[in-house]
Amino acid sequence: AQRVTQPEKLLSVFKGAPVELKCNYSYSGSPELFWYVQYSRQRLQLLLRHISRESIKGFTADLNKGETSFHLKKPFAQEEDSAMYYCALRHSNDKVIFGPGTSLSVIP
Amino acid sequence: KAGVTQTPRYLIKTRGQQVTLSCSPISGHRSVSWYQQTPGQGLQFLFEYFSETQRNKGNFPGRFSGRQFSNSRSEMNVSTLELGDSALYLCASSLGAGVEGSPLHFGNGTRLTVT
Numbered sequence: 001a002q003r004v005t006q007p008e009k010l011l012s013v014f015k016g017a018p019v020e021l022k023c024n025y026s027y028s029g030s031p032e033l034f035w036y037v038q039y040s041r042q043r044l045q046l047l048l049r050h051i052s053r054e055s056i057k058g059f060t061a062d063l064n065k066g067e068t069s070f071h072l073k074k075p076f077a078q079e080e081d082s083a084m085y086y087c088a089l090r091h092s093n094d095k096v097i098f099g100p101g102t103s104l105s106v107i108p
Numbered sequence: 109k110a111g112v113t114q115t116p117r118y119l120i121k122t123r124g125q126q127v128t129l130s131c132s133p134i135s136g137h138r139s140v141s142w143y144q145q146t147p148g149q150g151l152q153f154l155f156e157y158f159s160e161t162q163r164n165k166g167n168f169p170g171r172f173s174g175r176q177f178s179n180s181r182s183e184m185n186v187s188t189l190e191l192g193d194s195a196l197y198l199c200a201s202s203l204g205a206g207v208e209g210s211p212l213h214f215g216n217g218t219r220l221t222v223t
């Protein structure tokens with residue numbers, strides 16, 4: 001069955017420290033992976049997608065098909081990064097499923 | 109471009125009633141997906157519509173249904189409400205049609221409380 005897992009429900013890091021939010025998936029086809037973020041009192045929004053191979057707000061994520069992972073990384077966490085982060089997988093038929101989410105708290 | 113609009117923002121219903129939620133997608137988006145968000149279960153996929161056809165369905169009982177109109181606007185209906193249906197219902201639109209990398213654009217959600 002296709003699924004997305006995010007092992008950490010809560011993650012706290014100090015400002016300036018590196019941060020890594022883990023995401024693993026199981027999917028029989030060729031996956032499209034995304035990271036979405038929800039800041040306090042804002043709507044859920046796209047952070048980045050694997051096909052773009054871009055850095056957004058200092059975050060990057062690399063798709064590792066061998067380890068079926070798509071971990072989100074940032075070298076130096078900022079207070080404004082505190083938010084809920086969701087990893088998502090898009091099926092070939094456009095169905096998108098989400099992981100349970102990781103709440104990131106950056107301590108000043 | 110206007111974002112995804114969901115109405116109403118808040119709803120309070122009693123058990124046994126039914127409810128209809130509405131979603132207007134971004135102009136040009138033909139795919140609309142619905143999710144139920146709760147603290148314990150996270151984002152659970154309900155269904156997805158594309159060009160008025162339901163293409164995908166999640167594991168929810170038949171009390172949950174939806175439809176999409178020719179202008180891509182979508183509604184979802186929940187009949188015979190139960191206390192456990194209390195949640196934030198999110199609508200998201202996208203280009204669909206297999207456009208690689210096409211992200212979901214979310215609305216602010218409808219907060220449903222069942223008493």
